[in-house]
Amino acid sequence: MNKKEIVKHFYEVIVSSNLLxxxxxxxxxxxxxxxxDRIIPLGLEGMKEHLVAVKQTYPDYTMRILRQYEDGDYxxxxxxxxxxxxxxxxxxxxxHKRLSFTGVDIDKVIDGKIVEHGGAVNTFETxxxxxxxxxx
Numbered sequence: 001m002n003k004k005e006i007v008k009h010f011y012e013v014i015v016s017s018n019l020l021x022x023x024x025x026x027x028x029x030x031x032x033x034x035x036x037d038r039i040i041p042l043g044l045e046g047m048k049e050h051l052v053a054v055k056q057t058y059p060d061y062t063m064r065i066l067r068q069y070e071d072g073d074y075x076x077x078x079x080x081x082x083x084x085x086x087x088x089x090x091x092x093x094x095x096h097k098r099l100s101f102t103g104v105d106i107d108k109v110i111d112g113k114i115v116e117h118g119g120a121v122n123t124f125e126t127x128x129x130x131x132x133x134x135x136x
Contacts (some may be wrong), residue, residue: 003109004068007075010114011105016062018055020048027114034118042117058083058099077105081121086128092132101126 001009010026013019027047033040042050054061061083069076082100085092106118128131 001112003073003075004070005114006109007105007107007114008068010067011063011065011077011079015051015117018051023048023051025113028110031114032116034116046110047117055084057087057089059086060084060124073108073110075107077107077119079103079105092127095130095132097130097132099126099130 006026014026015021024044027044029044031042031044031047033042033046058081061081064080064082065077066080067078080100080102082098084098085095087094099120101123102125103121105117105120107114107118110115123135
């Protein structure tokens with residue numbers, strides 16, 4: 001698989017199907033999270049913890065890649081994440097609503113594994129449209 005295919009398979013199959021035992025094939029032990037100008041050690045275990053937490057909030061969530069762009073080792077993926085809100089998140093009690101979020105992930109792939117992960121999900125728009133948050 002090329003880098004775009006690796007990232008697409010990771011999100012659409014491994015993450016969407018919650019195949020945590022397969023993470024080691026796609027995520028480096030030394031993976032870092034890029035958040036703005038901060039570099040945060042994540043590793044394989046950190047990625048696993050993140051995915052477990054998301055599944056606690058949206059147990060049936062899936063990701064679908066809409067478009068991808070490649071720049072050297074970096075893969076930029078525009079995605080839609082859909083899932084049923086079954087767990088409390090940032091103080092919002094479960095609504096049991098099926099929600100859809102858009103977002104962009106930026107992953108650096110070296111030797112077939114993700115070594116850097118970053119991105120953003122547009123949570124505001126969905127939560128506002130679904131009346132889960134209100135303006136102050």
